[in-house]
Amino acid sequence: MTEVFTSLAGNDINLVTVLIYLVIATVLSLVGGAIGGILLAGEELGNQFAAMIGGLFAPAGVIPAIVLGLILLNFCPKF
Numbered sequence: 001m002t003e004v005f006t007s008l009a010g011n012d013i014n015l016v017t018v019l020i021y022l023v024i025a026t027v028l029s030l031v032g033g034a035i036g037g038i039l040l041a042g043e044e045l046g047n048q049f050a051a052m053i054g055g056l057f058a059p060a061g062v063i064p065a066i067v068l069g070l071i072l073l074n075f076c077p078k079f
């Protein structure tokens with residue numbers, strides 16, 4: 001377990017760290033999308049429905065961006 005934490009904190013990008021970063025980014029985008037949905041359309045659609053729609057559509061843009069970013073970071077020179 002300590003190896004996972006040291007690879008997360010360091011510059012080591014492997015399959016485990018990519019999956020952990022992807023899960024963290026997805027959860028944060030779900031929360032952010034739900035909050036954004038409530039702020040934008042909570043009054044018109046209802047808070048629960050707007051949060052559900054925002055939480056569903058937010059990861060659609062975040063997951064490809066995170067995967068692309070991690071792929072690009074893998075090719076960067078390590079200092």
